[in-house]
Amino acid sequence: MKISLCILSCLTTLVVADPIRVACVGDSITFGAGIKERKENSYPAQLQKLLGDTYEVKNFGVNGATMLNAGDKPYTKQGAYKASLDFTPNVVVIKLGSNDSKPHNWKHGDSYTTDAAALVQSYQNLSSKPRIILCTPVPAYKNDKGKNVYGITDEVIAKQQLPSLINLAKEKNLELINLHQEYALEGAKKAIAMTPDRIHPGADGAKVIAGRVAYQLTHNYEPAFDITSKLKEQGIEPKVSNFHGYRQYRFTTPDTKLKCIIVAPHSADTSKPWIWRARFFGHQPALDKALLDRGYHVCFVDVADLFGSPNATKRWDQFYALSQQLGLGAKPVLEGMSRGGLIIFNWAKQNPDKVTAIYGDNPVCDIRSWPAKKSAPLWNTCMKQYGITAEQAKDFKGNPIDGLDALAKANVPVMLVLGAKDEVVPIKDNALILQERYKKLGATKIHTWINPNTKHHPHQACPIRELLSAVLSAGAQKAGSTVK
Known part of the structure; x- marks a missing residue:
């Protein structure tokens, strides 16, 4: 009873x-x-x-x-x-x-x-x-x-x-x-x-x-979140314009003089996720737009002609610090097309705990491939940025393909979209080397799309929904949840 x-x-x-x-x-x-x-x-x-x-x-x-x-x-x-x-x-x-x-x-x-x-x-x-x-x-x-x-x-x-x-x-x-x-x-x-x-x-x-x-x-959203007020709190008065129907804020930071762009979603996800575009802002924006619609911010800071060098990663460090003051999430997705691959991988290697995922699109992963073999003027500028000579470049170990241990240990998801016929940044000398080394170090979260018919252009030559799903899944895993 x-x-x-x-x-x-x-x-x-x-x-x-x-x-x-x-x-x-x-x-x-x-x-x-x-x-x-x-x-x-x-x-x-x-x-x-x-x-x-x-x-x-x-x-x-x-x-x-x-x-x-x-x-x-x-x-x-x-x-x-x-x-x-x-x-x-x-x-x-x-x-x-x-x-x-x-x-x-x-x-x-x-x-x-x-x-x-x-x-x-x-x-x-x-x-x-x-x-x-x-x-x-x-x-x-x-x-x-x-x-x-x-x-x-x-x-x-x-x-x-x-x-x-x-x-x-x-x-x-x-x-x-x-x-x-x-x-x-x-x-x-x-x-x-x-x-x-x-x-x-x-x-x-x-x-x-x-x-x-x-x-x-x-997912939970915060439509009232306004990046404008956050910027003004930092003494920044941005120029507001339109990016495919979304509000774009362009500004230069008062102290560090960084030239920046932030595009805000219509309704921000409460976790304030963001994707960090390296170089060529606005080019092939399908992924950026899809993420904006899902509550992500899109961010950009100019690192032109710095080739992923310490000067470039310093600028990214400064912008990252600003992003945290603005209330954005602690772990952005990094997006690099072509030479943008240099900065995304080099910064991520220094900050594996601050990255949700890395998306490289026909990315430069070795400066000895590009610009060394493609443009003498750019190669000279690149060597000056790194403080090396052509002779020293032969044994240079500061490329994205080098020193991947910390990233691999953190098992940061990497997505590579590649053109098999890339004539500017040959994948066999760049992304495929990075992929092989990353896997040998024990990393398991690497997804590669190789389009057999494309060259260096067009970028995003892959099923965009598959790429989007991979990025969202990486974000959900970092948050300890699942994506429907």
Whole structure:
């Protein structure tokens, strides 16, 4: 009897948490129009599978629905809208805009932001005080005759709706997912193939949307975090400009005179992760943009013509110290294309405890290969930076391929994207040597993509989503979590 009472007592103390209720608000793309077995393969259905039983995801998509109250089918006039409110969600994912881009609807486009704000407010007024996530529309592709399908116009979506949603998210401290950009990660050919009628994603396209929303839901964000105020606290007044829809801050530090760039995400991940670009800022930005959308900052400090020398690593030390004063994470991802490989590996070797991962793209890993064999003027400058002669360079041990012991001991993840036909920085004399030595030292976290058909250019000649996944996985491992 005592045992039974004990068991009963224990059972009564168990508290089963209610699932997190997620309302997917949207149009036919949310509904899953055109998808075979829609109830299993729409993006909300796939989102449910990704999130598991601790979430309850409901599909409140309505075919043809508009954000605009003056549109031909306002979402707020539909039964699904009231049902979504009655659901008292903990999270609301809003994806409306495709139908608004039709000419007869977009003539009322001046009200798009106002109507979006009102829709958001109606959910914020709920007793459940839900987390609001705004999503941009996915791309709308023209048909084979170059005509818009169903009148849905991608130019309106990309050039007018996206800026409006970005500004609204900033003003209201809302999270934002750029699905228009997310689709571009697939490459145009695959993205179109995932969109059978050029407007509605099929099951594969819905999977992309679900995966991106799942990532957002399983991470914490701080939309109110403002790098501007942090910079001003350090006596820095940056010049603000636009970087692919994100706010770019360009400045020179008052004391060390570093020329810097920081690009801020729309909503910062609470851990403030960042990727540190070495050289050629803005070139091939697909990875940077994808990380920005996931709450990373992108940072850059000018180390031109320093060739990864002690002068270069000193500048990086100074910028790293600033990054910590600004509240950024303690372990950035390092990104180096071409000669940028010199600084990322040389700094990382000195600071293995301050690095999440290293991404080298056709990276220079030995100055005796480049610039020594490619440019006499640059080689002379390089030797001056290192304080060596051509004779001393023969036995030089300060290259990225040297002294990898500390990095290998820390097992810092390394990603290498290489062109097999690289004529400027031959991979057999650079990255492949680094890879071989790193593995011999016991490092296991090295991922290499070799494109058999590319030369030194173009960079990022690999499946971007695979590279992104590798970077995010490295970040999750450093944080002791997993990425969905």
